Amino acid sequence: MNIVVCVKQVPSSEARIHIAADGRSIDPAGVELVVNPYDEYAMEEALKTREKFGGTLTVVSLGPAKTEEALRTCLALGADRALVVKEASLLGGDGLGAARILAETIRSLDPDLILCGKVAIDVEGYGTGPAIAEILGLPHVSVVSKLEWKDERHLTAHREIEGATEVVELELPAVLTANKGLNEPRYPSLPGIMKAKKKPIEEIGSSALSVDPSLVGAAGARVATESLSPPPMRQEGRKWTGDGRAAVVEVLRLLREERKVL
Amino acid sequence: MGFDVLVFAEQRGGVFKKSAFEALALARALTKGDGAVTAILAGNGVEAKAADLISRGADTVVLADDPALERPGSILLSRLAQEAASSSKASLILLPATALGRDIAPRLAARLDRPWIAEAIEVSRAEHGISARKSIVGGKAFATLATVGDPPYIVTLRPGAHPAADPDPSRSGSTVKLSVASDPLDLRAKVIDLLQSAGQTIDLQEAEIVVSGGRGLKGPENFSLIRDLADALGGAVGASRAVVDKGWIDHQHQVGQTGVTVSPKLYVACGISGAIQHLAGMRTSGCIVAINSDADAPIFKIADFGIVGDLFEVLPIMIEEARKMRAS
Numbered sequence: 001m002n003i004v005v006c007v008k009q010v011p012s013s014e015a016r017i018h019i020a021a022d023g024r025s026i027d028p029a030g031v032e033l034v035v036n037p038y039d040e041y042a043m044e045e046a047l048k049t050r051e052k053f054g055g056t057l058t059v060v061s062l063g064p065a066k067t068e069e070a071l072r073t074c075l076a077l078g079a080d081r082a083l084v085v086k087e088a089s090l091l092g093g094d095g096l097g098a099a100r101i102l103a104e105t106i107r108s109l110d111p112d113l114i115l116c117g118k119v120a121i122d123v124e125g126y127g128t129g130p131a132i133a134e135i136l137g138l139p140h141v142s143v144v145s146k147l148e149w150k151d152e153r154h155l156t157a158h159r160e161i162e163g164a165t166e167v168v169e170l171e172l173p174a175v176l177t178a179n180k181g182l183n184e185p186r187y188p189s190l191p192g193i194m195k196a197k198k199k200p201i202e203e204i205g206s207s208a209l210s211v212d213p214s215l216v217g218a219a220g221a222r223v224a225t226e227s228l229s230p231p232p233m234r235q236e237g238r239k240w241t242g243d244g245r246a247a248v249v250e251v252l253r254l255l256r257e258e259r260k261v262l
Numbered sequence: 263m264g265f266d267v268l269v270f271a272e273q274r275g276g277v278f279k280k281s282a283f284e285a286l287a288l289a290r291a292l293t294k295g296d297g298a299v300t301a302i303l304a305g306n307g308v309e310a311k312a313a314d315l316i317s318r319g320a321d322t323v324v325l326a327d328d329p330a331l332e333r334p335g336s337i338l339l340s341r342l343a344q345e346a347a348s349s350s351k352a353s354l355i356l357l358p359a360t361a362l363g364r365d366i367a368p369r370l371a372a373r374l375d376r377p378w379i380a381e382a383i384e385v386s387r388a389e390h391g392i393s394a395r396k397s398i399v400g401g402k403a404f405a406t407l408a409t410v411g412d413p414p415y416i417v418t419l420r421p422g423a424h425p426a427a428d429p430d431p432s433r434s435g436s437t438v439k440l441s442v443a444s445d446p447l448d449l450r451a452k453v454i455d456l457l458q459s460a461g462q463t464i465d466l467q468e469a470e471i472v473v474s475g476g477r478g479l480k481g482p483e484n485f486s487l488i489r490d491l492a493d494a495l496g497g498a499v500g501a502s503r504a505v506v507d508k509g510w511i512d513h514q515h516q517v518g519q520t521g522v523t524v525s526p527k528l529y530v531a532c533g534i535s536g537a538i539q540h541l542a543g544m545r546t547s548g549c550i551v552a553i554n555s556d557a558d559a560p561i562f563k564i565a566d567f568g569i570v571g572d573l574f575e576v577l578p579i580m581i582e583e584a585r586k587m588r589a590s
């Protein structure tokens with residue numbers, strides 16, 4: 001089975017975020033970069049699927065040279081191949097542009113199963129997986145929290161929707177996006193890390209991709225970031241200690257009379 | 263040139279999501295009197311519901327009523343949305359930032375070869391195209407985005423970000439039917455069942471009040487305190503990841519960076535420390551109340567009202583007082 005995982009490198013969820021001097025980007029100084037947490041679930045599911053059915057597991061990432069660290073982590077976890085798209089002209093595009101690049105990179109791998117994360121926690125796009133599926137003419141199931149394989153081509157996926165779980169029957173080739181709860185991601189082993197150091201990371205350049213250059217990268221972006229701003233400051237409000245009942249009664253009164261939320 | 267807006271009005275079992283009405287209200291505001299609002303209504307046996315969309319702001323309802331739409335997949339719905347988009351000539355297509363809307367928008371974007379903006383909390387018309395604001399990196403920054411190039415622009419709107427308008431029964435509008443053609447691809451991903459999650463009757467993402475519990479609850483049996491307070495206040499139950507990971511409650515309830523993002527009018531955090539990943543999912547709430555025994559817990563830094571105390575003492579009192587308040 002040809003299994004592909006899309007992996008994005010993002011700021012750690014712990015990272016303090018400062019806006020860069022240009023007012024439009026995040027200052028990279030001191031920001032720890034990690035594999036997007038949902039991509040860890042995607043990667044784990046890919047490893048489990050390969051254990052079950054055999055095959056080749058390829059990880060793909062679009063991003064600046066540093067993104068190779070994320071791919072290296074996936075190689076250490078057991079990925080067979082790693083492909084990076086890092087050419088400057090292909091970076092800085094919008095979500096659809098990124099999905100086009102990833103889709104064309106994946107197409108050449110003749111994929112059976114493509115796994116993405118539910119969302120990249122930096123841009124909060126929630127859509128790269130479905131967009132890749134549409135471009136490749138494939139079905140997809142997003143926000144998957146459980147998989148049951150019938151055979152190598154057929155499976156049932158549970159996906160979380162608001163207040164309920166949808167059960168979807170699916171036939172490969174297909175795209176899945178992984179949610180928390182799908183599995184418990186493993187950690188890379190020391191031998192895995194040593195072996196990964198020697199594995200190549202293959203670069204895919206624009207010449208190898210059949211994408212219209214006017215639709216991708218910063219030049220092709222049809223959504224531009226005009227500015228970033230810090231979140232609105234929340235003032236530390238009033239605090240009560242001591243008499244619990246008095247505090248509760250006063251808080252409920254304020255919620256009803258002053259804030260009008262009750 | 264006018265500015266027409268197409269709204270995907272999500273419903274489940276004949277009941278509209280609140281986000282459908284919120285998007286209609288935003289659409290009306292954006293047309294500024296020089297455009298029409300069209301709503302897509304797709305389902306099985308939902309024809310009678312078209313009137314609700316008109317009273318909430320639609321001029322036209324594009325109705326796709328077909329047994330195939332009982333539990334439709336996003337492939338079929340994005341195809342229908344594309345048809346509606348090409349006949350309505352909308353400048354903007356609004357979808358809810360829900361599991362369904364998040365599936366349709368990118369597919370529609372790829373089909374129409376137009377950009378999409380995900381999870382907008384504000385949308386306005388700009389000189390060329392539109393401008394939108396959204397949270398990024400777990401709410402640690404907000405981005406203002408602008409479209410470049412020709413419409414239509416596709417936007418998913420966060421539930422709760424824009425208020426719905428009251429229904430106006432005097433509004434009139436028309437209904438246009440859209441026929442549903444099947445495609446072999448539809449059959450490759452089939453929704454075969456819908457499992458309602460136990461206990462949760464109120465949609466967490468749409469709830470106006472959320473009461474969340476964390477590790478301070480000490481054990482799963484004590485989650486009843488959270489459920490009882492949520493009941494007394496008429497809210498939904500949320501949780502921190504710590505207790506979800508312990509298996510005290512289902513992941514569907516997790517609020518935060520790797521859970522649900524909520525923006526209720528009132529958020530009550532009980533026995534939750536206020537880790538940055540938790541704040542990512544609730545910091546835009548209207549009013550935040552925290553109950554925690556540690557006066558230095560970070561949650562108090564963003565709480566409007568904080569009660570420093572043992573939740574095992576405070577919560578029973580709050581449940582009792584809230585019930586009294588409701589009864590009065």
Ligand SMILES: Cc1cc2nc3c(=O)[nH]c(=O)nc-3n(C[C@H](O)[C@H](O)[C@H](O)COP(=O)(O)OP(=O)(O)OC[C@H]3O[C@@H](n4cnc5c(N)ncnc54)[C@H](O)[C@@H]3O)c2cc1C
Binds near residue numbers: 013478505517
């Ligand atoms: C990649 C990543 C993603 C994450 N995503 C999320 C996420 O989506 N959501 C999330 O919530 N977390 C997330 N986390 C975890 C987060 O960092 C915290 O570990 C978690 O939020 C802590 O949960 P808690 O507040 O319940 O527990 P704790 O931090 O242990 O806090 C318990 C609180 O209860 C108080 N307490 C104890 N006893 C009492 C009592 N009797 N009465 C009153 N108060 C009491 C304590 O003072 C303390 O403040 C994530 C972490 C990582 C690394």
Ligand SMILES: Nc1ncnc2c1ncn2[C@@H]1O[C@H](COP(=O)(O)O)[C@@H](O)[C@H]1O
Binds near residue numbers: 039095125128129
């Ligand atoms: N630049 C990228 N490189 C590789 N995978 C990506 C990239 N951007 C998004 N993805 C994948 O798509 C998922 C969802 O991202 P998004 O739609 O941007 O929130 C991520 O979890 C990744 O699996």
